[in-house]
Amino acid sequence: MLLTGCNSLPDSGPTEAQVNHAQRDPKKNTVGYAIVQISPDLITLLESEAPPQFSNLDSGNVPVHQNRNDTIGPGDVLQVAIYEVGSALFSPPAMGGMPTTSSSSSSTTTNSTMPSTSTRSSLPLLSVDGAGNITVPFAGQVHVAGLTTSQAVEAITAQLKGKSQSPQVMVRIATDIANSVMVYGAVQHPSRISLTPNRERILDVIALAGGQDHPAQAHEDYTVRLTRNGRIAEMPLKTIEIDPQQNIVVQPGDRVQLTFQPRSFTVFGASGRVTQTQFTTPTLTMAEAVSRNGGPIDSRADPNAVYVFRFENADILRRLGMPVDQNATTAPIIYQLDMMNPASFFLAQKFMMRDRDLIYIANSSSNKFYKFFGLITTIISPGTSMGGIAR
Structure with a gap:
């Protein structure tokens, strides 16, 4: 009757024995998790599995474009201005003097015209096509992709020689597509950012x-x-x-x-409180996570069985010798820490928490007995008190 009464009492979670039994029972362990003790070798293995760093992308990576951020590419829009001296090809020449007439003829002929200093012509905005070319009047197609603005000036000037008198060309990138990055997501102004030689x-x-x-x-x-x-x-x-x-x-x-995405971890079981807690720091150890929630409760918890439930990288599990589906990227695992061993406190300071980890502090196997005993005491106590009053 005592055992039956203990088992019928509610509890906040399984004991260590129940967790181990469920792991070995295929009917209960439908997700295929395993239990691994936290050890120095495990921590070394987890530390070796660092995520890709930005510096790794930068080193040993040959950029597609020359990383000067000042070259022209397909999709760019160029602003081209051409300065000419004397007879202008792109605009009518300014009249610098009055025409003179001959006395022997009734027709008016131009005797001399004073040349203007220079004339400036701004061409319409020119888009660089997919082949890297722009079309300049009287010069035809000019290939500018991969060139700097100075090199584009030389290419256009060379095409205009013999057609325009002393042309001077200026080129500016009005819309820079080739030398740009996309910045989006949780920023105030998602946009395309044009890069500079800086x-x-x-x-x-x-x-x-x-x-x-x-x-x-x-x-x-x-x-x-x-x-x-x-x-x-x-x-x-x-x-x-x-x-x-x-x-x-x-x-x-x-x-x-x-x-x-605020990072958080969850704590269940025989802890000071059951809650979801945000990290608020760049890194968080298991020792810090447990202490934030009050740690194991002396009257309820089994310090031999403090668990971390996690979906771990499949490569780590394979290196631990566990069977993992070949196409899986993550798989469930339970890490166990024995806090009755003083050495485990050092391990808890090295074991790093991750976003959405779940800490479970197992209930002590004697917890139900004390609950049942407390229930019996609560039931008997009023009767004993009434008996004392009657006497």
Whole structure:
């Protein structure tokens, strides 16, 4: 009767024995999780699985375009101005003097015309086509893709020689598409940012897009995703701010996405409180996470069984020797920490928490007995008190 009464009492979660039994039972373990003890070797393995860094994208990567940010490319729009001396090809010459007439003829003929100093002609905006060419009147198609504005001036001038008198050409990139990056997501002004020979960096283009859209929120909750030549790397905004090596120079064609997603972890079981808690710091250890929620309760918790439930990288699980589906990128796992072992407190300071981790502090196996005993005491106590009063 005592055992039956204990088992019928409600509880906040399983004990260590129940967790282990469920893991071995295929009917209960339908997701295929495993239980792994947190050890120094495990922490070393997890630390070796660092996410791709921006500096890794920058090093050993040959850019598609020459990284000077001043070359012309398809899609750019150019503003071209041509200065001419004397007889102008692109505009009628200014009349510098009055025509003279001959006395032997009734017709008026121009005897001399004083040349003007120069005339300026601004051509309509010219778009660079997919082949990298622009069309200039009297010069035809001129290939400008891959050229700087100075080199484009020389190419257009060479085409106009012999057709215009001493042409002087000026070229400016009015709309720069080739030397630009897309900045979007949780920024105040998502837009295409044109790069300059100053060589802007990640934080520069984010600032040019207005910065994060929630300035009051912690920078740790913003993630920067950089896409370059088919490769993707993600990193917290705060990490880029404190590590200059990660604030790399952006290249034409990069895509920078800023994402606002507060990181959090959840605590269940025999802890001081059951809650969802945000990180608020760039990194968070397991020791810090447990302490934020009051730690295990002495009267209820089993300190031998403190668990972290996580969807882990499939490569890590394969290196741990666990069977994982070949096409899977993540798989469930439970990490267990024995807090009765003093060495585990050192491990808890090295084990790093991740977004959406779940900490479960198992109930003690004797917890139900004390609950049942307390229930019996509560039931008997009023009768005992009434008996005493009667006597």
